[in-house]
Every structure is written in C-alpha cells, then in structure tokens.
Amino acid sequence: MALQVFTAVTGASWEATLVGALDRDAHGVTVVRRCVDVSELLAAAASGTGQAALLSAELRRLDGEAVARLMGAGVAIVGLVEPGDDRGADRLRQLGVSRVLPADTAPELIAQALRDAVAGAPSAGRDIADPRAALPALGTPEVPEAPESGKGRVVAVWGPTGAPGRTTVAVGLADEASRLGVSTFLVDADVYGGVVAQLLGLLDESPGLAGAARLAGSGTLDAAALVRLAWAVRPQLRVLTGLSRADRWPELRPHAVGTVLDEARRLADLIVVDCSFNLEDDEELSFDTAAPRRNGATLAVLDAADTVLCVSGADPVALQRSVRALDDLREALPDAEPVVVVNQLRRGPVPGDPRTEIATAVERFAGRDVGFFLPADRDATDASLASGRTLAEVAPRSPLRTALRSMAATLAGVPAPQRNRRSSLRDRRRAG
Numbered sequence: 001m002a003l004q005v006f007t008a009v010t011g012a013s014w015e016a017t018l019v020g021a022l023d024r025d026a027h028g029v030t031v032v033r034r035c036v037d038v039s040e041l042l043a044a045a046a047s048g049t050g051q052a053a054l055l056s057a058e059l060r061r062l063d064g065e066a067v068a069r070l071m072g073a074g075v076a077i078v079g080l081v082e083p084g085d086d087r088g089a090d091r092l093r094q095l096g097v098s099r100v101l102p103a104d105t106a107p108e109l110i111a112q113a114l115r116d117a118v119a120g121a122p123s124a125g126r127d128i129a130d131p132r133a134a135l136p137a138l139g140t141p142e143v144p145e146a147p148e149s150g151k152g153r154v155v156a157v158w159g160p161t162g163a164p165g166r167t168t169v170a171v172g173l174a175d176e177a178s179r180l181g182v183s184t185f186l187v188d189a190d191v192y193g194g195v196v197a198q199l200l201g202l203l204d205e206s207p208g209l210a211g212a213a214r215l216a217g218s219g220t221l222d223a224a225a226l227v228r229l230a231w232a233v234r235p236q237l238r239v240l241t242g243l244s245r246a247d248r249w250p251e252l253r254p255h256a257v258g259t260v261l262d263e264a265r266r267l268a269d270l271i272v273v274d275c276s277f278n279l280e281d282d283e284e285l286s287f288d289t290a291a292p293r294r295n296g297a298t299l300a301v302l303d304a305a306d307t308v309l310c311v312s313g314a315d316p317v318a319l320q321r322s323v324r325a326l327d328d329l330r331e332a333l334p335d336a337e338p339v340v341v342v343n344q345l346r347r348g349p350v351p352g353d354p355r356t357e358i359a360t361a362v363e364r365f366a367g368r369d370v371g372f373f374l375p376a377d378r379d380a381t382d383a384s385l386a387s388g389r390t391l392a393e394v395a396p397r398s399p400l401r402t403a404l405r406s407m408a409a410t411l412a413g414v415p416a417p418q419r420n421r422r423s424s425l426r427d428r429r430r431a432g
C-alpha cells in the first residue's frame, strides 16, 4: 500500500511541481492532504489518516511543540528547505526534524526519505558513523550538514517530594565543579518554581530558562543567545535561572527544554540541572492529549541526562519517599540508572550506624547502592542561605562543602582535590 502523506509546503514556488510529481509517479507515496498551515496539519495528523508529513522550513507558526505533537500522533516528518538554506535546515533540526532535504531533490529521493522516516531508519544527514556518508554518491542530494553535537555531560539532580536537598546539591555540585576548573552550566528547571537565583544572591529579572525555551521552541536558540540569557557567576560557571513564579510552568515545554540542554552541552563540559520532584502524569486523566504537561519538562531532563541523581533525605520517612520515587522513575524511564545520594546524614532518626543501616535499606527496598552520602550541616547551609553565597564562600571547611567537592570531582571525572595540609593538621589536633 502506498504511504499516505500530508504536505504542508504551501507558498513555496516548487510546491505544485513537487506534490504533482510525488503523487503522479510510482514512488509508493500518496498525498492524502495538502495542508495550508500548521493547525490544519495537526488536525490531519490527529485524524490518523497519514503516516508521514512533508513540510517546509517556511511553514508559519511551526515550532518544536507542533513537531512533537506530530510525532506524538505517529506521523514521521521530512523537512524541505530552499536549496542552500542552511539556517532553515538548522532551524528544522532544532525543532526536532532530523531529516531535512533541499527542495530541488528528485521526487523519488524525497519519497525514499519519507519511507525511511516512517521506518525509523537513521537519517543520512546525521549518521556520521556511516563511512558512506562521506562519499558524494551520484544523484544523492546535498544535505545541509547537521551541527556537531556538544560533548558536555548532563547531570540531573532529582529526588522525591519533601525537600531532601535537590537544590542545595545542584548548586553545591555546580559551584564545586567550576572551582575544580570544569566549565559548568547550572540550569534551574524546577517546574514548581525555581530558587537557584535566590540561593546565589542573584537579583534575577532575567528570562532565564523560560526565555531559552521560548527561543528553542521557535528554532532560533543558539550558543550566543544562551550565553546572553545566562548569568556568568564565576569564570567557569554560568547559571540559567528558573521560573520566578510556579504558575509559569507551561513556558517550559519538554521538547524545548531538551533543546536548551543540547545547546548547553556545546557550551560547557558539565551541565547540572535542578529538577522538580514530581513525575506523575496527572494529565493522563485528561482526554486532551495535546494539553501541556507540567511534569513533562522534568521527564525530558531525566531522559536527556547522562547521570540522574536521586537526592534522598536520611530519615525513615524521607527514605520511604525515595523508594517510591525510584519506583516511579523505573516506570517512566526504565533505562535510567539513578545514583542515590543520601543527604542530611546524621545520627538520630535511624538507629545504629546510619550509613550502614541506610545503605542496607536502600539496597533492600530500591535495589540500589548509595552512591554518595552528604552530612547534615545546618550551620553551613544557614550561613549560605543568610548571605546568598555558596558553601565554598561562606563555609569552606564545613563537612557538607567538603563532601560536595569530592562528589563533584567524581561526577566531573577530575582528580579529587587534596585537602590542604595545614587544615588537616588542625582538624587532627582538634579531634585529638
């Protein structure tokens, strides 16, 4: 059966010729609907009558959200750009369209791309691992090159409800990594309202992540724009602040947040993302599948992350919440391998030696080892909160700062800092 295709290329000078040729010749493609705009295309996609869409970079109001909705409706996409329009090709890719061809490509190759897109085959424009991609084969259209993807690693700092210390860990981790010489990007992606700016004493009026997501949604985010939107807190630390008001969460569209992280990977070696706790898909109850999902951004971050930290408190209630949260995570993202960070470790709420007891409980109920323990250290966190400065600045020798620094070294893959001799001698004298 012929592949049923929607087109949304109206206005382009080549439209009539191309659509005619696609339809007329035996390319195994039937154009079932020529859509004039994005809304018509989305409505057609929702009707389930087509498997693929051919759209042009010039299509008005095309954004990442529309692309995500098309894909969500099971419609594979091939983008067309005016020959030589590299910017248009980049924009389409940023919106999530990986297969982009110049509009003067032969109709049979466009039909082939549509079939490949439906089959989910890797797109030639991206597959740099395939040596054939380097050979200019006869008749192969010149595909505008996909930009090289960045190398930075994304660490998502997530955890259950109950304020286990996600933000404290995210800020500490980013600050310490930057002090160890790692170029670091801290992103506040808490969809229930971000406080990273406040913790760092930034008088924040900037659009931050929401602004970056807006540009990403329209396909116009690039490194320069991301740098403009972020605060340069220290030479190696940039910060993209979060939502100043929790009710602005619809501005953090999942696809756009993913694109922001992709761009951040090109700017920094380590990207630390402060996430919300919730993974629940409350919108499952709603029949409007296109409704924005509050927790979608959190899932997008966890899905994109190279490392997911699950920050847990160190008392029985907090641990139980973490076990449940880890269950939810397994259900939402079965491939994620979260690293458990037990924060606020202290004697008292858990009988016996808290490290051993907690490690045993986490292993038994969540099937995970504890990756890191961080001590309860109210003096240090209070000093930091009171001054809007980081632990390294206000409590450089505190136990929490020391633990965060060695965790940052491990996660960033740099040598652990040597404690300076004088302070370790002093500690020994004190202890003795």
Ligand SMILES: Nc1ncnc2c1ncn2[C@@H]1O[C@H](COP(=O)(O)OP(=O)(O)O)[C@@H](O)[C@H]1O
Pocket (backbone or CB within 6 Å): 159, 162, 163, 164, 165, 166, 167, 168, 169, 343, 344, 345, 374, 375, 376, 377, 378, 381, 382, 385, 400
């Ligand atoms: N290791 C710790 N020792 C003492 N207090 C901590 C520690 N970690 C976090 N806190 C405090 O706990 C509270 C909640 O931390 P926060 O990082 O905002 O949690 P979350 O982001 O998970 O909601 C804050 O007042 C913070 O200073």
Ligand SMILES: [Mg+2]
Pocket (backbone or CB within 6 Å): 166, 167, 168, 190, 195
């Ligand atoms: Mg927080």
